[in-house]
Amino acid sequence: MFAQLFRTKPIEIGRHSGLRKCLTAFDLALLGIGCAIGTGIFVLTGIAAAVYSGPAVIISFIIAGLAAGFAGFAYAELAASVGGSGSAYGYTYVAFGEFFAWVIAWILLLEYGVGAAAVANGWSGYFINTLANFHIVIPDAWTKAPSQGGIINLPAFGIIWLLVLVLVSGVKQSSTVNNIMVVIKISTIAIFLAIAVGHINTDNWQPFMPFGWFSTQADGHNIGILAGASLVFFAYFGFDAVSTAADEARNPQRDLPIGLIAALIFCTVIYILVAGMLTGVVHYSDLNVSSPVAYALATLGYSWSSTLVATGILAGLITVLLVLLYGLTRILYAMSHDGLIPAVFSKVNPERHTPTRLILLCGSIISIVAGFFPLGTLAETVNIGTLASFIMVCCGVIILRIRQPDLPRPFKNPWNPLIPLLGIVSCSALMAFLPDETWHRFLIWVGIGIVMYFVYSMRHSKLRTK
Template identity: 45%
Template structure:
């Protein structure tokens, strides 16, 4: 039984499966496309929404105050360690599946399943939360234009303010689903345009807000001490999720060995610099206690007299969150696709459209599920659940790249991360440290989700795995 649980999938077989005609995806993406996808996923809900909760705090965690600048640096360093590990893996194993595939090659089938199961949690919950956030900003823009949708059509059922369904959230998910079915190149092209728009909006906020900064607002810098900075880093980590989604598009990249490392590191570096600048300007504009937790960036401009600027930022937020949804759904679908191709999930999910060469079944299933949940469920603590699943996957990626460096030293590596084994060790410690700052309830939910995943694997994946079928033939 132990040998079955920890059987690894040879890298040569992983690459051969990816090149099988029945499962081959269309290769159209360039380094710019991938970098745009990464920035498109990274810049969005985190910087436009969650930064407010991170600064002010809530019932589950203390706020960082102006120390949010340090929180972004901590989260950015954590992601940098993981990003270097992803870069080496993605250049060496340029196939869909991301951390799931890397774990399968190094840690064995069971841990690969657990990794994939938690990537489903990461992308799935993130898609729902992002769609609901998009709906909120969209409704706000309609209000600024003097339009108002009925309450029942913009709120899910339940609670004192309950409606019937969050229809805008469901509609945007279905539109993104159609785009992803038609083709990854079309998705990347649309994301590229949106990335340019929201980068312009963020630079606009920095340019307009900097002259209005009052340095006295940065005092006290850490009102809750390091506990506040650490707790903020744990939730604001959501703002960095996205660079890992680049690796899920590896099979659709023209030159993955060169372009994947470039795009992963470039997108993370660009976003980190912008985040620190936005955090400094935001906390300098108004006292941190007055920052709005729902639309912090736009509301800060409104409070200092730039109402027109607030409208521009709101438009950028809608665009930014749209691109996040595109890339998060793309990542979710590619993980489903890879797990199905290995027969850990039903083979129907790895079907490729004969014309568009996209995994249309997995895309439609993902889009349908996310649309229903976004319409009917108010998502609380969604960022925490997304973060814990992502951080767990990062820990295994850091561990896996270290193991593979020593077990297969002669394997071709177009990109080699520096300072082995220091970088992956620091990456694991940093990820575990951020996980420790997440609320206890998040850990309980994470445990329940993992147990469900173990049961699904025991009931289906263990018996139907392609590796199990192949071994039984000999």
């Protein structure tokens, strides 16, 4: 029985999944940009500068970007050589075996599922505030969870189902919606950069490193550039969703590496530019606000800034939510295809070429969580799950280079094994800077997943039955 735990799955490049192959490298890059540029750039940048890093938040973004970049090269190699719609789950299955694949899949469900519910809650808040600017007020009963004195967070519940309908309609339609929303939010960022560049005050960058590299305060709160890097790593959360589209890419062995690396480079440059401009026009100590970009524009005297930024944020969060829901359904689809969850969820609609039942299931669960439960600090656990999956992918590159040296690799990591080793070290270091309570929640979640594996998944695995 225990030999089954570490039995690896054969590589299935080119298998017929029933999903429609229609995504180009450009679509895949915008998929990654759509998920990566959202809350991180419009909200997190200000908090990281004010509380953790000061103007050196630029360095925090560079450090987090390097860690994500090392992992990105590992993803690109495995996406081209291993393929499949399961992202890190599928790569771990091939490199380490079924048990570790299940653990990573369980972590990915946390990353995508909790992340989607959290983003839906965030979108709801901005949507309500935007309506209030036009003197449209929704009663509290329909904007708050029962534990907060309401009935349901209806905007959060509704946006999930709106995007579920988009996903059910087909992957090409979903990609088109994502591309349009990406253009809107990139335009918003471009307008901010164009305005800010003429109002930079270099005195705002002094002192550049007010909190140093890393320290722990008396209340246990970590501050400094490295602690800031652990926080802003959330900005890179989800770019790996590109790898979940392998079964729907026209030429996955060529287009997936291009899409992954292009999305990562573009997002890193944008984050650094926005962080530099933001701390250049406003002193970092004033940026601990819910919408620092809007605050900076208002400080410069641009009264229309709230509407502009609200448009960018609403479009940005919609793309994040759409890609998270898409990635979640494709990971579960791969698990169902392998027998680790019921096979009914790997059924593909013959007309739309989408796993309709699975999309509806995910929409039902996440909309209930988003509508009826305030997530609070649970969303912080998303970061540690993302970092753990990145580490496993980096390890997988090294293991497969040893175990299967002759495996066709259309894209190869440069300077192997240095790049994946740097990915392992940098992502592990960022995990170490996360708070203890985040680790506790993460380990409890993993423990629940291990129980689920032995109770159901191991007994129904197709690899086991073979």
